Amino acid sequence: MTEPGKTTLAPPFTPPGSGLGALQLRDLWHLAPWLIAIGFYFVGDGFHSFGTNILIMILFTLSLDLALGFAGIITLGHAAFFGAGAYTAGIIAVHMTTDPLVGLLLATLLAGVLGIITGMLILHTQGVAMFMLTLAIASMFYEVANQWRSLTGGDDGLTVPRSAPLLAYFGFAGFRFDFRGMTGYLYTLSVVFLWFLIAWRVVKSPFGRSLDGIRQNPRRMRAIGTPVWWRLVAMYGLSAAMAGTAGALQAHATRLVGLTSLQLELSGIVAVMLVLGGERRLYGAFVGAAFFMIVQDWAAAKNPVYWMFVIGGLLMAVVLFLEGGLMGLVDKIAGLFARKPGQKAGGAK
């Protein structure tokens, strides 16, 4: 199944220079997605909850990029952790406290622990067996949520109470979550930014580089002494924790947790977002999720059936003709302009 050198879909990940000394003017584009996101806060009147949803899906896609893109763990069950996070946050808000941060942290922690436990079990296997195991885990989570009605509300879903003001500690009044969702938007954006920094740090670290090697050839990495299994488990756990955060954010933002958050469809859709944007680029998650959500919003409003054609067609087109996704396309176009005589294409570190 996994023949060496066959598994890469996007071009191999190249690490940019680390350290501030290597910063150049061209690196300023890293600011672009964040400036757009902050700018949206001021101009996106009436669309803040939609913007929040996009940010949540970006985070979820980013988490999949860690597991599937960087570590090469082919999973179609990532919704398990998203849903676990969403249900944890919802249940905490219903039964314990409506403080959003408590719910968020516990959901992240629980999803991470679930990721590590299931990862320890399944990451010994590979190929179709591992892929099926991720499906089996997601199906088990789904059945638990479906059957444990007293806790999860079953197929009616779980209604989550409105979150208490953010950071209302030590007598500080905190930031109230307004019904237009403006506070929620900024809050979500900050969480996404924090996770992005962590993800950035991780994939550029020696640990992240070793996963790059594991994805390309696990046997050789084992031969040179890399603890392959532990590295995969660690990355899977981190990715699961991140997906759990995304789920918790969604539970707080939409104030409803349903079985859809655990469905196979969601796992599939997040994979679509990832390959659409481009794997192993971190920013691919931003482009893919935002593009997907906006097109979905536009197309589904017209006709949901039409929308299904769009997702299916997009998936097939990306796999057959657009390797590397939208970011890959951007790279190719940029490469056309950047190529000057005497300068090697892609020479820009």
Add this chain to the structure above:
Amino acid sequence: MLIFTILLDGIAYGMVLFIISVGLTVTMGLMRVVNLAHGAFAMLGGYLSSVMIRHYDAPFIGGALIAALVCGALGGLAELTVYRPLYRKGELAQVLLTFGMIFISIASMTLIFGTTPIAESMPKWLEGLVDLGFRTYPTYRLFLIGVGALLALGLYFIIERSLFGARLRASVDDPGMARALGINVNLLFTLTFIGGCALAGFGGAIGAGILPIEPFYALRYLVLFLVVVVIGGLGSFRGSLAAALAVGLIETTGKYLLPQLGSFLLWFIVFGLLLWRPYGLLPPKSAT
């Protein structure tokens, strides 16, 4: 008496799963291609036979046979055009592309037939109950068991007793060596793919009473079909029969005895089995 109900229901259910999945197991075992869209052929078969029966007064089995023919032809076409370029790509590309095909199948069937499941078009002779001596049992389910057993027997002779089958098994076990011996693996694969899709279409058509035909069919039962394939062992005909019957029996037992668990029991067992034997119960030699 409950035990007979569980046993018969489970076997009937397992037979439907077997008919639909057996093609998938051989194609996945032979070409190592992850094909998630196999269920779409079963769904198409269900829709086709229903249209044949309703609008063209085809008999029940006739409708299913026409569905099998059309699905086989379409499967061959899909193999030549869409699946061929996939073999050289990685698993991820295969998963994504075939997942995309599921979405397209959902959209097209919704567009043509609407979202509601179509009513079963059961002929008179399959309605009602049969007296088994000690109890009565629905004729339809007995019919499914019979058809499944017949097909399994037929496939046994084709796969385990014919030259074609010997070539097929050799190619599953070691495609490279089979090629070196002059076996045309690609042709073999196309033929198997056609056969597998035809069986899926047939199974979807006659199994509509157990797995209702609706646009989300391919997605809803996708994991079940994959479970049969993976638990049985990729490319293993006997394995897929055993796995299909096991899945049918486990699901049915769970539904009767532990309804509060839903499908959890099945997933739990699948999970444990795959951890224990990642290559399935009866893996091909190439996997071990």
